Amino acid sequence: MNKNAPDFPSLVKAALDHLDEGFMLVDGDDRISLWNQAFLEMLDLPPALLEEGASIMRFVRMLADRGDYGPGDPAVLAEQIGAGIRSREPARGERQMANGRIIAAQWIPMADGHFLFRLTNVTAERTASRFKDELIATVSHELRTPLTVISGALSLLRAGVGGQTETGATELIDVAHKNSERLTRLVNDLLDIDKLQSGTLDFTFEPLDIGSLLAASLEQIQPYAEELGIAIDLELADRPAIAEVDRSRLLQVMNNLLSNAVKFSVSGSRVRVQLKPNASGVRISVIDEGRGMSPEFRRRLFTRFAQENRASERGQAGTGLGLAICKNIIDRHNGQIHVDTQEGVGSIFHVDLPYNQGAISLE
Known part of the structure; x- marks a missing residue:
């Protein structure tokens, strides 16, 4: 056997440190067994906080104290998170941390009561999605008024207001009117979906x-x-x-x-x-x-x-x-x-x- 070869746990730790996703392994006694560098960086954690064998609740309380679990009594929030960990039930969620990052978390039960925490930084994706939604909403609002005017004018022309038009011109007006209505439906749909997803569309039951x-x-x-x-x-x-x-x-x-x-x-x-x-x-x-x-x-x-x-x-x-x-x-x-x-x-x-x-x- 090669005495200079790295031991298996060190090899696993080195491999995990090269991954972009964050990982932390908790044993059956709720003590931290393993973590990688990305886990520390995503949560802005001091390395000393995740000493091997340290209680997972120490880690949870630290996140609660600095506001990562949102507003409320940190002790109550920490206990709620701890209860979820002790249940060993699989779960997933997404939260904006105190440092502004948006982290998608997954809790994965494993053999012998072990538990794997998996973190993915989705800040860039969520930010891009928000900007896209805001752009669509803004463009839709800006298009709605001129489209209404265009559609109304074409409707008047089709009805003969302004005098009779030649057959060829009438066909062109019909095509323009049909497409203006299609654009209006698109704009209205965009505005509806924006309001629905933001919760600002009123409902009367x-x-x-x-x-x-x-x-x-x-x-x-x-x-x-x-x-x-x-x-x-x-x-x-x-x-x-x-x-x-x-x-x-x-x-x-x-x-x-x-x-x-x-x-x-x-x-x-x-x-x-x-x-x-x-x-x-x-x-x-x-x-x-x-x-x-x-x-x-x-x-x-x-x-x-x-x-x-x-x-x-x-x-x-x-x-x-x-x-x-x-x-x-x-x-x-x-x-x-x-x-x-x-x-x-x-x-x-x-x-x-x-x-x-x-x-x-x-x-």
Whole structure:
């Protein structure tokens, strides 16, 4: 055996010190066994604080005292964190530290009661995301007013205000008006998603007959469906389903789901809308016989700007924001939205509104 070869723990420590992520290993007695340099640097910790064999609670109390766990009594905060550590339950979270860094943390239980803390510095990613969101919101606000003026002027020209126009000019005006409306929808969607994610979009909840709301949505989408040769069936329950919802926002969700179902359906097929009260809430289902979705697209379906190249056949490419807005609106209703889909068969979107949001069971 080579007596000059480094021992295995030292080799592991040296390897960990070359990683960008921070790691700390805690043993079954809640004492620190191992850590790397990135862990110290991310948290601005003095090396002496993490002596091998030192209590993890000494480390936790130090972070609480300097404000890393937010406002409140440091002793209480430290005890709460300590209870989580002692439970040995896996967990993850994200927090802005007192030094301004945004750290994503993961607690990973291991064999023999050991516990691994894993830290990732996500400050750059979160800062870039915030700047992007602020830029989108600012640009959207600046575009809204001139777009409204342009769209209004084009509407007047289409209506003949200002005199008759030649056929070729009328066609150009129609194209310009159609695209100005598309840009307006994009701007409105951007503003909606910004307000939803920042929590500044107002909601007014009131008890409503969900069946009547679905009928109103169908009435609005019906002309579009007829244009594409799609029939829409509304299947209501035997009894009314009353839920406390924001009418305009839930109508926005249903219009989006219905227009998507029509857009991606084959001419001559049917779209079904079902309403089923159950023991725990109200379920709305929108069922189409379209092309369905790929597994890859389904995974990112409710994220911003998610699009699949399916709308090009009818020239109906959207903003890629509609379903992200739907999910945020349903989240604000304490509900859930999900999809069952199969390529070549179709998709079923389910919206579940729980009774504890205000739904009134009439059993």
